[in-house]
Amino acid sequence: MLARLALEPGDEEFYAEQLSGILVHIDRLQQLDIDAIPPTAQVVEVANTLREDVPRPGLDQADALANAPAAVDGFFRVPSIQEET
Amino acid sequence: MxxxxxxxxxxxxxxxxxxxxxxxxxxxxxxxxxxxxxxxxxxxxxxxxxxxxxxxxxxxxxxxxxxxxxxxxxxxxxxxxxxxxxxxxxxxxxxxxxxxxxxxxxxxxxxxxxxxxxxxxxxxxxxxxxxxxxxxxxxxxxxxxxxxxxxxxxxxxxxxxxxxxxxxxxxxxxxxxxxxxxxxxQLRAEPNISLRRAGSKELGVKTELKNINSFRALHRAILYEVTRQTEVLESGGAVVQETRGWSEAEGRTFSQRSKEFAExxxxxxxxxxxxxxxxxxxxxxLRSALPELPGARRGRLVSQHRLPAADAVLIAADRELADLFEAAVAAGAEPKPVANWIIGEVAPSGKIPTPEHLADLVKLVTGGSITRDQGREVLVESVETGRLPSDIVREHGFAQLSDESALQVEVEAVIAANPRAVEDYRAGKKQALGALMADLKKRAPQANPRIASELLLRLLG
Known part of the structure; x- marks a missing residue:
């Protein structure tokens, strides 16, 4: 998604520096010795947050489509994704 | 595989x-x-x-x-x-x-x-x-x-x-x-198919099939894909790992996209x-709330109701049929005849009678009151109208003719009307009996076939 954002002319230098900074930081993280640390997917110690199976109203169709760049007959319209074969 | x-x-x-x-x-x-x-x-x-x-x-x-x-x-x-x-x-x-x-x-x-x-x-x-x-x-x-x-x-x-x-x-x-x-x-089956050489354990490159909407399509799509892969390999080509779509209308699979690898x-x-x-x-x-599973039920149909394994497989495969079977048996009908009626008549028609009606019907047939053929008609009518088979039988006067003296009249008529077949039979052509029984069935549809054929044999000498 970020790849879709266009840069203003003149900003290239500024963002190039920031992105390089991020990559350098990741390089440093990768040098850490983490052999003794178990993989951690969650830092909040909760489990089994479940919802009862009860439907509730969502958005109506007009609201659902309100942000869409293109819509037709209740559908989102997108450029074709079927590749030529 | x-x-x-x-x-x-x-x-x-x-x-x-x-x-x-x-x-x-x-x-x-x-x-x-x-x-x-x-x-x-x-x-x-x-x-x-x-x-x-x-x-x-x-x-x-x-x-x-x-x-x-x-x-x-x-x-x-x-x-x-x-x-x-x-x-x-x-x-x-x-x-x-x-x-x-x-x-x-x-x-x-x-x-x-x-x-x-x-x-x-x-x-x-x-x-x-x-x-x-x-x-x-x-x-x-x-x-x-x-x-x-x-x-x-x-x-x-x-x-x-x-x-x-x-x-x-x-x-x-x-x-x-x-x-x-x-x-x-609600159920989508995607078979992964790969060939292996006879005698080898090594599986070839697999393809995955999508867009299959019925059990029949599943069967057809796999047969097609196995043939396709065989032809590719036999002509010296290589099977590409990919996802292929099944086209029901065209009866073939076609390349959809190269299969992504997990990474x-x-x-x-x-x-x-x-x-x-x-x-x-x-x-x-959750385990304690599970109902009896098809496999366990199959076993019980054999051990408890003495059904042959082949019958138990067919009946246990469908919960509705298995429930019908057990309820009809509980209503007093014999297990094996109930199984025969379910497998032979109920399952193919897809029309499910109530257990009480099925039990009633099975008792009418096994007790000799009506013939199997009459039973079939009664079953259809019972499912359509929701009426008890005994009532239908009584109303149609369907009751099977088991009285020997009444049957003898019919059998004698058959012998009189088919001198040629009678002669053949007496000359040793035993298959002539079939023609005589067929004629009897036409004249007296409600005749009890077992008693009638005994009578016929006796009168033919």
Missing amino acids: IGMEVHVQPTTRSKMFCGCAVGQLGDPPNSNVCEICLGMPGVLPVINKAAVEACLKTALALSCEIPRHTKFDRKNYMYPDLPKGYQISQYDLPMSLNGFLELDGRRVRIRRVHLEEDTGKLIHAGDKLHKSWESFVDLNRAGVPLMEIVSEPDLGSADEARDYAVALRTMLRTIGASEAEMEKG DYRYFPEPDLPPLEIDAAWIEQ
Whole structure:
């Protein structure tokens, strides 16, 4: 998604520096010795947050489509994704 | 060899991670959606307990191991059928592992059963897919719960693959985990097919088939694909690992896309969902609520009701038929004749009588009051009108003719009317008896065939 954002002319230098900074930081993280640390997917110690199976109203169709760049007959319209074969 | 990936929609009222209703086919597009399943920023998914329990029940019914700890992961891909840019699925810690489904007395190994969410539906504009220039997206199905049941490549033929899918469906319906209607997309079977040389254990490159909408299509698609791969290999080519679509209209498979390898999806743990801890008490509670499974019922039909194994297999495969069988037996009819009527008449017609009516009918036939042929007619009429077979028999005067003196009149008439056949029979052509019995049946349809043929033999000398 970020790849879709266009840069203003003149900003290239500024963002190039920031992105390089991020990559350098990741390089440093990768040098850490983490052999003794178990993989951690969650830092909040909760489990089994479940919802009862009860439907509730969502958005109506007009609201659902309100942000869409293109819509037709209740559908989102997108450029074709079927590749030529 | 064939391995099956089967996606099953568990029976729930709401979606996997949000409260949107699980709608029906034919709902207006994008009418069962909310901020969560539309992938809007800042929303949090919450796991549907009923979907988890349906998956656990399925895992138990398939004798899977259920690890204590399980979690969800993001499977990343850019495709407009999932607006988040990823599907929430399970990767390295699925809800269950290493089970089996019994098929004709042998075990088809189940690799895993996990939970995930369904995607939206795309409609491509244009006459041919590759000429289309835009797609229309309906996200009603995005976020609908799905269980994925993955088997090992243990199925050796199209027949076995179809039988496996049917048995799985029976199981899911029996335990109430899913309606599993293939036509409604609640059960989608995707066979993975690879060939191996006779005598070799090494499997060739596999292809995965999609877009299969019925058990018949599953069977046809596999037969087609096996032939296609054989031809590719025999002409010196190589099978490409890919996903292929089945076209029911054209009766062939076609290349859809090269199969992505797992790393393309950049799986990582879903940070928005806390993990699940499934303890023994929860599992026990679900296990104790499971109904009798088809395999166990099959065994009991043999041991308790003395049915031949072949009959038990057919009857236990369908919960409705098995219930009918046991209720009709409980209503006082003999087990084996009840089984014969269910397998021979009820199952093929799909018209289910009440157990009391079936028991009544079976008693009429086994007691000799009516013939089998009359019984068939009475059964049809009973199902159509909802009336008791005994009442129908009485009304039609259908009652079987078993009285010897009355029968003798009919038999003598047959002998008088067929001098040629009688002569043949007496000259040693025993098959002439068939013609005489046929004529008797025409003159006196209600004649008890056993007594009539005895009489006929006696009078012919």
